[in-house]
Structures are given as C-alpha cells and as structure tokens.
Amino acid sequence: MPEPGTRTEGIDTEPLAPSDRDGITPSSRAGTDRPREGSLSDLFAEHVARCPDAPAVTYGAVTLTYRQLDRVTNSLASRLRELGVRPGRLVGILADRSIGVVVGMLATVKAGGAYLALDPGHPAARLRTVLEESAPVVLLAEAGVDDPSGLGTPVLAVAGHLGEAVRDGAAHDVPPAGGAGPEDLAYVVYTSGSSGTPKGICVTHRNVARRTRDADYLKFEAGARVAQISNAAFDAATIEVWGALLSGGELVGFDRDTILSPGLLALALREHRIHTMVMATPLFNQLAADDPSAFATVSQILVGGDAMAVDQANSVAALPGCTLVNGYGPAECTTLATAHHVTPMPAGQLRVPIGRPVSHTTCYVLDDELQPQPVGVPGELYIGGDGVARGYLGRPDLTTERFLPDPFAAEPDRRMYATGDLVRELPDGSLDFLGRADFQVKIRGFRVEMNEVDATLLQHAGVREAVTVADTDTRSGDKTLVSYYVGAAGTPPESGELTAFLRGRLPEYMVPARLILLPELPKNANMKIDRAQLPSPAAPVARTEDEARPADVEVLDDEIAAVIGRLLDVPSFGREENFFESGGQSMLAIRLLTQLGRRFGVNMTLAEFFEDPTVRGIAGFIQQRTGAGQVAAGAAVAAVPAEGRP
Known part of the structure; x- marks a missing residue:
C-alpha cells in the first residue's frame, strides 16, 4: 500500500461531516434471504421449464427460444465433456458479439467447466500469453478459425451445434451429467497486470448468481429485451448475458458498427424494443453528448467503468420513462459493487456519485490501518460480500495481497477486496469516487495497468526507459495514455515505429495516444522516476509537407481537414495525415464521423474509417457514396431521414 499521506494528494480532503471514528460502520446491503445455492445451468433450467417457447437470444436473423438454446447448449456441452472439460477446467471462446459466444458460455458451464472469453482483435502475442497461462482444454470459435497462439489447442466450431436438427431435436433435451456446483468456477476474465503480464480473475457460479439474479440495481424481468x-x-457482458438468461429475458446482440454510430444505435434500440442496456462510461458520455434522445426508447441503462459526465447524465436522466444507473465495480467483485440511480444534479456538481452497495455486497472506506474513515474523509475502498471473486489464476501471492480477511463480516472466513480506489462517504450514505490510489487507470471503460504499457515499451530494443501516465484529453474529456521514453544507444525509434510495435502486442485501448521522446526521465533523490516533473504533453501537430498551407485546394478536402483540425486542436491537417497517428482515438473518431455524417449526409462506420483514416480516404468515401466529385461549401446533403440522423 502507498505510504500514509500520499493517497490524497491533489484531492479535496475537507470532511463533509467530520465525526469520530468510533461507531463508524461499513456501508452494506444485506439483500434478500433467498438461498445462495444453485449453479448457472440450474438457474437457467428453471426458465427452460417455465417459458420454453419464449425467445432467449437473438442475433441478426437468428432467434433461439429457451428450449432451442437449451438443446444446442446441451449438444455442445456433451461434446465438451468428451474432450475432457470438467469443473475447474477452462474453455476458451474466441469470438465476439455473435450467438456463438452466448452458446459457448452456457454450454461450458453446463459441461462443468469455466469459460475464458478472448477478444479476436487482440494481438496474437497477447493471446498467446493468456493461453499459455490458462491452458484451456479447447477453444470455441466460429467455423474456419485456427488457434491464433500456435500452442496446438484444439479448436471446436460452435456452428456445428446450431443447426435445425439440433435446436428442434428432442434427443438433446437432457443435459450432460457431471455439471458444476455453486462454488465451482464459472469464468475467468483477464485484466491488465502491473507486472507487465495480464492477470486472470476467477469468478464462481455463486458470484454470478448473486450479482445478477433478483438484482436491486436493475429490474431484469421475464420477456424484457436486454441489449448485448x-x-x-x-x-x-456478465451482467448482460446472465441478467437476461437467469430472469427469462431475451438477449439481443448488436454489432460493433451499430454500437459506435449514434444514429444507427438509436434506430436499432427502437427497432429491437430494447428495455435494458449496459454500456461503458466513455461510450455513454460520447453518445449522450451528441444526442441524448438516442436512449429515449430504453427503460433502464446501467453505465460503468469510468467517471460519468454530469451534463450527459442530466440529459439522459431527464428522458421520460428512462432510469439511468451509474455503476461501479472491479472485475474482482463480479463486475458491479455499487450503483447510483441518477436524478437531476446541479450544473456545478463535479461528479456523479457511484452510489451505495448493491445487494449481497458490503463496502468499507478504510485508512492505511484498515480502520473506517468518518463521513467525508477519503479512504481506500474495500469490497466484501458474495460478489468477491475467488482470486487470481495461478497467482497465490497476488491473491493474498489483494483479497484480505474481512474483519467486519458476521460470518467467518469471509474476504474483502482491496480496490486501490479512493472514495469518500457522502452524508446520504452514497460513495463519491475520487480516483486511483496507484497507477491503474480506466481507458474507455477498460482497466489498464500503466506499468504493463511501460513493460511492453521496454521490450523494444531501441527503448532504454519508459513511463506512462494518464492525461485528460481537452478535446473530448476522455482519459488517454501518454508514454515518455528514452532511446537506447544509437538512433532512438520514432513514435510511429513504437506505436506500430505496441499495436502488435497490446489491445488498441492500451496503445498510448502520444509517445514523447526525452533525453532522460526526471528522477527524485531516491532515483525513482519523478512523474510530477515530466513535461506537459503538448498537442500533436501536423507533420506533412503541406502543413503550412490549407489542407487542400479542393473544397471537400478543405472542409474535412478543418473538422479534423478542430477535433485534434491543430492549426492545419494534411491530406495524407493519419488521424490516429496524430493523436486521434476511437472516441474522437466517433465524434468525427458523427459530424461528417451531419454535414454530408453519409454514414461512415468506424470499420470503414479504419481502412484509410486520412482526409483523402474520407473524401473518397463521401464522393463514392454521393456520386459527387466535389461538395460545395455549405451545401449539406440531406441523404438520411431526420429521425435516423446521429
């Protein structure tokens, strides 16, 4: 833990309501008295018996009822048992936003195993690191996908179990024997690790059931449509998938391009009659800032992963019939630990509270000696209750360090998780999130250990020293990463070379928006890196040959360059300049595409933008879609109906 007195630097520590420490009791939410027993497959089976013909999951044109989903997952689970899946054994799922993911999750827990969801977009090197440590029995994937790690893990296509003969065959009504119990692993999720290596968090069936069934932060109801x-x-995804399937709801899948386009998302939410959705805070902030009415048809929205913007929260909370919840929770506590139902806040309020503990959860605001802090006094947040995960996969020392005996629990052998987050309790009992007590940060909703970025940079032969810090982008208000580095002997690598190096080893959200070369990193008297003395990261400038003159003589190029220049806060932007290499990131890209869509009446998806993120690339796309060689200044193209525009 940090030394006493170091955690509250730069934070308003004036108590809101000073009181003596004696008598302070931890915040808690006792929850219902229902039994804690029952595996996920057992709880799902209740709804198969109760509503067999109700829709369970929809992805595109494919809808499976509860009976059909039960059959296809029984079929796949039987095959997994044949391959050796048992309680405690992992099954990797190498797919994203497809019906195969949901089928893979449910089939794995039916077989008694635990699923490990893997992002196909992650670099092969990172996937290999995760797969080497976790050693799954088998990888589930879409048809035709090979093992990306080269470790020889067998790959099983989910598609072979989704045919009509399986989903409509009564022979598959009986699940395989030998399933898991409440205390067995349900899944493992990997997050960034401070040592430079990702760490796997082990979550049990009981953790998931207690977090998603009979929840008090949202109302998961039979027949309600939940966006995935x-x-x-x-x-x-834990809240989405199991919140729906353990309540008799319908899970409705959305593709990535729809999610990242405000106009498309608003249409899809209305067309699919979505009742409940869960989304990362940065995406919510972006979409709500652009058009809060995109959420007008949704009954309840759970947002979490970062600081919710007050103005955006107010605009969505004001929508008739819409319940907005600001959630907080680390993956070590099964996604969620606290929740705040947002109501209109004063314009001058700085933060949206993270609320009170959800059911079956306890929260403690403690000092460095693990003593409760008075109301209003900052302390580290510790979380107890039934959502606390088992620990880290293969990391007993780290598990012992972060998962501590709970001295406040009434039951023996209970544990609490040390979050490393600073909070303070408000007079009404809710919690105010103040920031990290260490060097973790949330980037676009994903938790990042900045030391992992440093460790990856140091793998480059041309880098001698590196340190990564979090910065707030003045253009978007989002957190970004900035890495400072010192070159090794010889010519130091350019930032573009290092960016490409990192993109081959880290997820996109962990790649710094800026890389700054220094002759030396500042050190303190103990020869430790002095982060306070690092130079302020300067806004990137255009680096093309035509940066001293207008972006292009053609009106279309000129308008596009002007929009990008304003977003990136640069005096000019060249026609061949790469948006992402010039400081852009995904949230700014969404804003850019929204503005261009309004101006030119053309909806460009993020995937299409990634193909050529330059002025020339955008102009070519617009010309192709509109059939125009040039677009006159001020002549907006009304190609999209008003209600469908972002």
Missing part, C-alpha cells in the same frame, strides 16, 4: 453490446472479453 459489450465485448465478450469485457466483464460487463
């Missing part, structure tokens, strides 16, 4: 928008490797 989270990446399967992101633990928010």
